[in-house]
Amino acid sequence: MTRQVALPDGGEKVRAAGGEKLLEAAGQVRELLDAMVRLDVRTPAAPELVERLDEVLELLRVEIAPESAMVPDLFKDRKGDYMDRSPVSGALNPMAPPVSLRMDGENGVRTSTRLGLPYQGPPGRVHGGWVATLLDHVMGFAAGTVDQWIFTRSLTVDYDHAVPLFEELELTAWVEEIDGRKIWVRGQIEAGGKVVAQARGLWLPPRNRPAPQD
């Protein structure tokens, strides 16, 4: 049971839609986030930083959409713009590393990423919540190869070893079992050739979901 799922593409669609400059800006804000957690609290740059950021925010306040306009209907196509703003894979969301994905077999996905200081939990290690977030996200896409309207119902993460900052992380997720509408998925993170975290989870389409659109 496999369906085509639109995978996060690292901004390719945004670029094709004429959003090249906005992507560049998202990259700059991502760099800014990283810079913020690396500044000394008494940095002499702070007053000018505030002044310049004020100007930037003034420019944006007249451009941004109301919050409610950015929330799509639950059961309408959420693929395009919406996913480009995801906190994990959204090329336009500076909070996102971002993570693009590729298929790995019929019901599996894989990606690699590297996380810096904004994601630090224990010293030198990725925050456990972010480890779970990454797994939830990639595992959700694996489940998405089975059904369009799926939600995480359960996610159990084993933190086997430290998930290191500043190193290439390999993420894989695959559907393990389909039992009626229950989609059981497994996922793992490898660093330096070793599995450092693994997870099992249950994804479900809600009972009141509309018929699949594809």
Ligand SMILES: CCCCCCCCCC(=O)SCCNC(=O)CCNC(=O)[C@H](O)C(C)(C)COP(=O)(O)OP(=O)(O)OC[C@H]1O[C@@H](n2cnc3c(N)ncnc32)[C@H](O)[C@@H]1OP(=O)(O)O
């Ligand atoms: C293609 C797109 C890819 C997108 C990727 C992005 C990933 C993002 C992932 C997310 O952030 S999802 C957001 C977080 N999740 C939620 O907001 C979901 C909140 N929960 C719900 O909305 C409902 O619980 C849900 C729609 C998932 C299911 O509701 P239901 O009322 O249909 O089912 P219910 O909760 O009663 O459980 C269904 C079955 O699972 C079983 N179950 C639940 N937890 C279990 C567990 N831990 N182990 C074994 N079975 C379990 C439960 O017993 C039951 O079994 P039976 O149907 O046989 O009676």
